[in-house]
Amino acid sequence: MSQWITVCKLEDILPETGVCALVGKEHVAIFRPYNSDELYAISNIDPFANASVLSRGIIGEHENELWVASPLKKQRFRLKDGYCLEDEHYSVAHYVVKIDDNGFVQVKSD
Numbered sequence: 001m002s003q004w005i006t007v008c009k010l011e012d013i014l015p016e017t018g019v020c021a022l023v024g025k026e027h028v029a030i031f032r033p034y035n036s037d038e039l040y041a042i043s044n045i046d047p048f049a050n051a052s053v054l055s056r057g058i059i060g061e062h063e064n065e066l067w068v069a070s071p072l073k074k075q076r077f078r079l080k081d082g083y084c085l086e087d088e089h090y091s092v093a094h095y096v097v098k099i100d101d102n103g104f105v106q107v108k109s110d
Contacts, residue, residue, distance in 0.1 A: 002108055002109065002110050003108070003109055004098070004100075004106040004107070004108055004109070005021075005023045005024070005106060005107050005108075005109045006100070006104045006105070006106050007019075007021035007023065007028075007030065007104075007105050007106065007107055008021065008030075008104070008105050009103055009104055009105065010032075010037060010039075010099050010103050010104070010105055011103070012105075013030060013031075013032040013039075013105065014032070015032055015033075015034055015035040015036075016032070016033060016034065016035075016059055017031070017032065017059075018030060018031040018032070018054070018055035018056065018057065018059070018068065019055055020044045020052065020055040021107065023095070023107045023109050024109045026043065026093075026095075026109075027043065027044035027045055027052045028041050028042070028043065028044055028095055028107055029041065029042055029043065029044035029054040029055035029057075029068070030055070030097060030105060030107065031055075031059060031066075031068060031079055033059050033066050033079070037099055039097045039098075039099065039105060040066065040079035040080060040094075040097065041094065041095035041096070041097040041107050042054065042068075042077060042079060042082040042092050042093065042094045042095065043082060043092035043093040043094075045092065046070045046072055046073070046075070047084075047090040047092060048070065048072070048073045048075055048090060049070070049072045049073055051072060053070060053071050053072055054068055054070055054071075054077065054092070056071045057069050057070050057071050057077075058071070059079075060076070062076065062085065065078050065079075065080070066078070066079040066080070067079060067085060075087070075090070077091070077092055080094070081094045082094040095107050095108060096108040
């Protein structure tokens with residue numbers, strides 16, 4: 001059964017950065033690309049290096065889509081769905097994320 005897991009306050013995520021949260025047993029990278037309430041959540045595990053590092057990647061834009069470049073091997077993952085721009089066989093999971101009425105960031109856990 002799905003549930004919402006509270007991970008932090010919105011103000012804990014600086015604009016144009018990401019943070020890592022443990023949601024159940026999953027390492028989830030949560031990104032705040034702009035100085036807004038827009039958030040994205042994908043797996044924090046870089047499948048090319050098998051390391052929990054994507055939250056420390058650089059956020060950028062490619063063909064009007066937001067993505068994060070892995071800090072290790074620089075592959076890019078689309079923030080809206082985890083699609084790997086360099087190799088679709090290595091795409092990562094994406095998660096539904098929201099901000100509750102009290103300003104807390106929540107990730108939907110399955």
